Amino acid sequence: FDTGSSNLWVPSVYCSSQACNNHRKYIPQQSSTFRWGTEAISIQYGTGSMTGHLAVDTVEVGGITVANQVFGISQTEAPFMSHMVADGILGLAFQSIASDNVVPVFDMMVEQNLVAQQMFSVYLSRGGQEGSVVVFGGVDESLMSGQITWIPLTSATYWQIKMDSVTINGNPVACNGGCQAIIDTGTSLIVGPSSDISNMNSWVGASTNQYGDATVNCQNIGSMPEVVFTLSGHSFTVPASAYVSQYSYGCQTGFGGSNEQLWILGDVF
Secondary structure, X not given: OEOOOOOEEEOEXXXXXXXXXXXXXXXXXXOOOOEEEEEEEEEEEOOEEEEEXXXXXXXXXXOEEEEEEXXXXXXXXXXXXXXXXXXXXXXXXXXXXXXXXXXXXXXXXXXXXXXXXXOEEEEOOOOOOOOOEEEEOOOOHHHOOOOOOOOOOOEEOOEEEEEEEEEEOOEEEEOOOOEEEEEOOXXXXXXXXXXXXXXXXXXXXXXXXXXXXXXEOHHHHHHOOOEEEEEOOEEEEEOHHHHEEEEOOEEEEOEEEEOOOOEEEOOOO
């Protein structure tokens, strides 16, 4: 369930990529409601792409049945997809960035009056445990505390907003003068321009290893500073317990550099 893209696609029997062979495949012949779409589809993600063909069928998700949903059935999938737990991707961003201008699943739910409110919400469990939730049509208040903060979009493409600053101990460390950011469930890290990310990593005491990862001593997590992201005047504090990940080989920060100016507030956030 990816707020950083807008198309639904699934692996299909027409695909022989490694990523298709270790996932469940959609078999059009077994669906009485299947129809071929009119166009081919190609979707580029940050780490690779999928290609295939459009199809139309009834899609059920979380007990909600969407009629005549257009989606992609894959013919090729990028190598990184063979490591995904999920079989396919359901995009939750806007139609304006959908490949082939396909109407996204959530928009179809709204059009067909299948949801109580025109909103969806996401809850992410901690530490890779089961229990993450996506709610179509509202919010599960038992999974939250405090109030929801509403932030205006600067662009209805991605879920894009204005970020005012990134500070550590009151010091500006990135996003000087403001920047644009997207809220992306489909990216695990917080991603920003490489120079800003290097500065953040150095402020939290990380050093870069030969693979370009920002590593920290696992013993230091308790004493590392909080990082404050201010979005349209609202401050959100990310503690080291959230931005440091522990692996069998040690600890590293969840701040990744890119060549783009657009920030990605991924699952770390």
